[in-house]
Every structure is written in C-alpha cells, then in structure tokens.
Amino acid sequence: MIEATALTKRYGATTAVNELTFTARSGRVTGFLGPNGAGKSTTMRLILGLDTPDAGHVLVDGVPYRELKDPLRTVGAMLDATWRHPGRSGRDHLRWLAATNGIPDKRVEEVLALVGLTSVGKTRVLQYSLGMQQRLGIAAAMLGDPRVLLFDEPVNGLDPEGMAWIRQLLHLLADQGRTVFVSSHLLPEMAQTAQDLVVIGRGRLIYQGTMDDFIAQTSEHGVRVRTPHADQLRAALAGQAEFTEADGAFLVSGLDSDRIGQLAFDAGATLHELSPITGSLEQAYLDLTRDAVEFAVPSVSPASSSEAAR
Numbered sequence: 054m055i056e057a058t059a060l061t062k063r064y065g066a067t068t069a070v071n072e073l074t075f076t077a078r079s080g081r082v083t084g085f086l087g088p089n090g091a092g093k094s095t096t097m098r099l100i101l102g103l104d105t106p107d108a109g110h111v112l113v114d115g116v117p118y119r120e121l122k123d124p125l126r127t128v129g130a131m132l133d134a135t136w137r138h139p140g141r142s143g144r145d146h147l148r149w150l151a152a153t154n155g156i157p158d159k160r161v162e163e164v165l166a167l168v169g170l171t172s173v174g175k176t177r178v179l180q181y182s183l184g185m186q187q188r189l190g191i192a193a194a195m196l197g198d199p200r201v202l203l204f205d206e207p208v209n210g211l212d213p214e215g216m217a218w219i220r221q222l223l224h225l226l227a228d229q230g231r232t233v234f235v236s237s238h239l240l241p242e243m244a245q246t247a248q249d250l251v252v253i254g255r256g257r258l259i260y261q262g263t264m265d266d267f268i269a270q271t272s273e274h275g276v277r278v279r280t281p282h283a284d285q286l287r288a289a290l291a292g293q294a295e296f297t298e299a300d301g302a303f304l305v306s307g308l309d310s311d312r313i314g315q316l317a318f319d320a321g322a323t324l325h326e327l328s329p330i331t332g333s334l335e336q337a338y339l340d341l342t343r344d345a346v347e348f349a350v351p352s353v354s355p356a357s358s359s360e361a362a363r
C-alpha cells in the first residue's frame with residue numbers, strides 16, 4: 054500500500070505537490086492522472102525517496118522509503134524505461150542490478166521469462182525496440198519480487214499489442230495482491246487498466262476513488278431511446294423524466310433503462326432502441342481537470358484553423 058499524507062514539495066516559487074493525501078491499495082491497479090506539470094513525477098520521486106518533501110510524508114507498506122530495510126524487495130519502479138547501459142545485454146543489465154542489490158542470479162532468468170525476453174537476453178540493449186526496453190524496465194522493477202510497483206508512462210510509444218501485454222501484466226500483478234501505481238496520458242488505455250484512480254491538478258488532489266465512480270459522478274449520462282410511437286413515449290415520460298429529442302431519438306435523463314422500458318411498455322410504445330449512454334474516462338477527466346491545466350490549449354474551431362491556414 055502507498056499512503057501519502059499532506060505531501061508537499063516546493064521548487065522555489067513553484068509548489069509542485071501541495072498537501073497531497075491519497076492511498077493506493079494493495080491488490081488494485083491505481084491510475085495516477087493529471088495534466089502536464091500537475092506534479093505526478095515529483096510525487097513518484099517522493100514515494101521513492103529520490104526527493105525530500107518539504108512537509109507531509111509518504112509511506113510504502115507503512116514505512117518511509119528511505120527507512121525500508123530491503124527497498125528493492127519492497128518497491129519496484131520504472132520511471133524512465135529508456136535509460137539503460139546501451140552497450141550491455143538485457144541479461145547483463147539485470148545481472149548487474151541483481152548483484153548490486155544482493156539478489157540471486159537465478160531471479161534474473163525468472164524475470165526475463167516473465168516479460169518474454171529470454172530469447173533476446175544476450176542481445177545488446179542498444180538493439181532493443183522501445184517495446185523490448187519497456188519490458189526490460191518491468192523486468193528490472195520485478196527483480197526483488199516487490200509488493201509495490203510504480204510505473205511512469207509504461208505504455209508510451211507502444212503498439213496495441215504491446216499495450217495489451219502490459220495491461221494484462223499489471224492486472225496479473227494486482228491479482229497477486231501487489232500494489233500497482235501507474236501513470237499514463239493515454240486515457241482510453243487507462244480506462245481499461247486501472248481499477249482505482251488518483252487524479253491531481255496543480256499539485257493538489259482532485260479525485261481519489263474507483264474508476265467506475267469517477268466516470269459515473271462526473272460525466273453526462275442518459276438513455277437513448279428510439280420508437281415509432283413517439284407520441285405515446287412523450288406522454289409516458291412527461292413529468293417522470295427530463296428528455297430531449299433529436300434525429301428521431303429521445304435522450305432521457307433521470308431514469309434508468311429498466312424504468313424507461315417499463316413506462317414505454319405500459320404506454321404501448323414499441324422500442325427500437327434503449328441504450329444507456331455511459332460517460333468516458335476522457336470526458337470525466339476533461340470536466341474535472343479543466344481548471345487545473347497549467348497552460349490551457351486554445352480551442353480549435355473551423356474559423357481559427359482556417360485563419361491559421363491563411
């Protein structure tokens with residue numbers, strides 16, 4: 054488990070992390086989201102003891118990182134997957150890490166197998182694709198068989214197959230009871246990966262809770278209904294729910310699809326469509342972080358883009 058309490062970090066006049074309190078639970082994949090400059094990397098560095106907070110504290114399985122007796126066996130991290138000794142082979146890179154941390158050599162073969170790099174263990178890292186480098190970074194994070202894992206942008210630059218592989222691995226690690234804390238800018242990918250979310254903006258906590266609650270609380274909801282008996286449905290819904298009509302369909306809010314189906318049936322309206330519209334992580338995220346974006350991007354309108362083209 055990771056527990057941050059009133060965590061604060063300042064760089065000169067910039068408060069990168071501001072009284073941040075959150076928990077990442079064991080057995081769950083927790084997504085860590087926030088606009089550029091929100092303080093995600095700083096928070097990850099504070100968790101790993103690479104930076105010292107000005108106030109507050111963060112505990113990993115109940116202990117500050119710097120007081121962990123065996124850090125690599127407690128926390129594994131991949132912050133920058135592309136930094137590696139390029140002249141070494143993947144296997145030698147892991148052997149070097151294992152040797153300097155008192156981890157037996159046989160664990161290297163286990164983690165190479167876990168990430169599917171056994172057959173290219175002898176290949177120099179210089180020749181690895183980005184996907185292979187990400188896998189090697191994960192192998193390194195797994196060397197100490199840690200209970201807590203931190204991944205900063207693990208799917209950056211990966212193809213769909215590589216992303217799916219990482220998603221499955223993160224789920225597997227969480228199912229084994231580990232704490233998996235992962236940042237990503239790719240919201241559709243995060244929507245499929247994370248079960249819990251910590252969202253920050255300008256260093257402050259904006260949301261902490263489950264992915265499902267996040268999407269449910271902050272997005273537009275409704276049920277799309279199509280019927281050839283619009284008059285009957287209109288009469289049935291009047292006073293029961295709010296609705297708008299467009300393109301031959303009703304968008305009904307305030308009632309779930311079971312209730313709408315029943316009302317329509319009672320009113321003798323045949324339904325050709327009854328589909329709940331659930332919000333997306335992207336919409337919920339944009340709604341919630343709108344005010345927390347450090348440098349707002351001007352909206353793109355046809356007029357402004359043709360202006361620019363001139």
Ligand SMILES: Nc1ncnc2c1ncn2[C@@H]1O[C@H](COP(=O)(O)OP(=O)(O)OP(=O)(O)O)[C@@H](O)[C@H]1O
Nearest residue numbers: 064067068069087088089090091092093094095096
């Ligand atoms: N070493 C540093 N010295 C000065 N300012 C820093 C330092 N590290 C971070 N900052 C500032 O702190 C704020 C938070 O930065 P941080 O890199 O933690 O955000 P982030 O959420 O990881 O951003 P991104 O998504 O763009 O990587 C930013 O305003 C950044 O400029």
